[in-house]
Amino acid sequence: MDGAPVSAEQPLVALRGIVKEFSGVRANDGVDFELRAGEVHALLGENGAGKTTLMNVLAGLARPDAGTVEIRGDDTAVRSPRAAIDRGIGMVHQHFRLVDRFTVAENVTLGWHAPKALLRRRPLEREIARLSELYRMPVQAGRPVWQLSVGEQQRVEILKNLYRGAQVLILDEPTAVLTPQESLALVDSLRRMAAEGRGIVFISHKLDEVMAVADRITVLRRGRNVATVATSDTTQGELARMMIGHDLPQAAAPDDRQAGAGVLRLDAVEADDDRGLPALRGVDLEVRAGEIVGLAGVAGNGQLALAEVVVGLRPLSGGRVLFEDRDVSGWSIARRIGAGIGYCPEDRLRHGVAPTLSIAENLIAKSYRRRPVSGRLLLDRRGARRAAAELAERFDIRGADLDAPVASLSGGNVQKVLLAREISADPRLLIAAQSTRGLDVHAAEATRRLLLEQRNAGRAVLLISEDLDELVRMSDRIAVIYEGRIMGTFPAHEADEEEIGLLMAGRRP
Numbered sequence: 001m002d003g004a005p006v007s008a009e010q011p012l013v014a015l016r017g018i019v020k021e022f023s024g025v026r027a028n029d030g031v032d033f034e035l036r037a038g039e040v041h042a043l044l045g046e047n048g049a050g051k052t053t054l055m056n057v058l059a060g061l062a063r064p065d066a067g068t069v070e071i072r073g074d075d076t077a078v079r080s081p082r083a084a085i086d087r088g089i090g091m092v093h094q095h096f097r098l099v100d101r102f103t104v105a106e107n108v109t110l111g112w113h114a115p116k117a118l119l120r121r122r123p124l125e126r127e128i129a130r131l132s133e134l135y136r137m138p139v140q141a142g143r144p145v146w147q148l149s150v151g152e153q154q155r156v157e158i159l160k161n162l163y164r165g166a167q168v169l170i171l172d173e174p175t176a177v178l179t180p181q182e183s184l185a186l187v188d189s190l191r192r193m194a195a196e197g198r199g200i201v202f203i204s205h206k207l208d209e210v211m212a213v214a215d216r217i218t219v220l221r222r223g224r225n226v227a228t229v230a231t232s233d234t235t236q237g238e239l240a241r242m243m244i245g246h247d248l249p250q251a252a253a254p255d256d257r258q259a260g261a262g263v264l265r266l267d268a269v270e271a272d273d274d275r276g277l278p279a280l281r282g283v284d285l286e287v288r289a290g291e292i293v294g295l296a297g298v299a300g301n302g303q304l305a306l307a308e309v310v311v312g313l314r315p316l317s318g319g320r321v322l323f324e325d326r327d328v329s330g331w332s333i334a335r336r337i338g339a340g341i342g343y344c345p346e347d348r349l350r351h352g353v354a355p356t357l358s359i360a361e362n363l364i365a366k367s368y369r370r371r372p373v374s375g376r377l378l379l380d381r382r383g384a385r386r387a388a389a390e391l392a393e394r395f396d397i398r399g400a401d402l403d404a405p406v407a408s409l410s411g412g413n414v415q416k417v418l419l420a421r422e423i424s425a426d427p428r429l430l431i432a433a434q435s436t437r438g439l440d441v442h443a444a445e446a447t448r449r450l451l452l453e454q455r456n457a458g459r460a461v462l463l464i465s466e467d468l469d470e471l472v473r474m475s476d477r478i479a480v481i482y483e484g485r486i487m488g489t490f491p492a493h494e495a496d497e498e499e500i501g502l503l504m505a506g507r508r509p
């Protein structure tokens, strides 16, 4: 972007009335957003609020259904990421887009036709070194990307955008992958870039960070603007309330319901994630018969690991998992299933069902050891079919040719197959993760009804969801998880949006 001066009143970027729909979901529903030169502008909102979508529109990755993108007063549509960078807009995504076997310098120039003088290696490396020093973002230009830490890879992504002349830099949850020290260093670098007149968009769920780095904050909720405020005029409590809204629904469970005996107990549970970093740090949690415990939290704070240690998919590095007073920590997955633990994972098609097997085969996958499905020697095909047909009927799985692969079903019906299979195995504990995500309103309601029926039938249900309204409506108790720790547990009818919002952002109110 060459330097047409920006007048004091004119923002660097103005998004007006942005609408973006994905198959019926309004990810952005008329959003306005302004970015000034010299500011760090934080974008806040719950999972699914529409932050990434809005910034993808600005960065030329998503075409809006309505609304305008104005860059320095020019509202020509941004039709590609290349067009965006040509106009000075650079975005660093949650998942980096670097080529592993190329060096830092090669990644910086990859697919970029820079002025000739800069294409030679030495001057290129000098320029990278200059930028890296200027903004205090240490990288080694000659090293291949696969040798770099995550933090260093992120610095390469940022430098790549600066090298290409980004005047606007968008960072989508950059600190989610960083250590606290790296996060502090990044904040310092971003402040330096802003001080030079760049505009920085900073997406984060962590209120401490947002307060520390941002000049202004825009809060989105369900694809709409809630407010834009100056950081100096707000508090973390107010931000938490704005993110979650002032209208938490009524808790569904009557206050005097009596939960039964403890079914699941986690006792100081510790576990690592796939990279060997701590995912659970001393989790204590109980789920009793006849209650739904809702696990609230921003995605990626240990929810998945928690489900996996209960089911036996992830080893413990400390503590114990007790199921009906027996220590099952060392048990195999099969033994836990046999004992009565059911699991509906969040990634339904990858980990939940066998997509290429038929609907019928998926439905009965858990009951095959019992009559009438299993004959004495061979699988009793007729019995299996009858059982599958009964389940399809009972769980209202529609449009289903039972012999068709399960992958041919709609998302809502895949969810029903999964729930039908788990529920038909008659578990005493059911873990349901993101069970309504991606479902339309009716399928989501049907799923919720099934889970509530399980609770009413005396089963223990652990419900993991990013939808706080849903958690409050369905749960008897709510536990909030943040960075692998349970920040608090309380009855759902006492849920307070500010308290939950702060706990989810890692603050004790």
Ligand SMILES: Nc1ncnc2c1ncn2[C@@H]1O[C@H](COP(=O)(O)OP(=O)(O)OP(=O)(O)O)[C@@H](O)[C@H]1O
Pocket (backbone or CB within 6 Å): 022, 023, 025, 026, 027, 045, 046, 047, 048, 049, 050, 051, 052, 053, 054, 299
């Ligand atoms: N490519 C897509 N196809 C279908 N739906 C999508 C797509 N991208 C986003 N959505 C939906 O649009 C809504 C907004 O998503 P978006 O990723 O913008 O939220 P976000 O605020 O960035 O959330 P998070 O904090 O979880 O990153 C969600 O309901 C999401 O499921």
Ligand SMILES: [Mg+2]
Pocket (backbone or CB within 6 Å): 051, 052, 053, 172
């Ligand atoms: Mg996002």
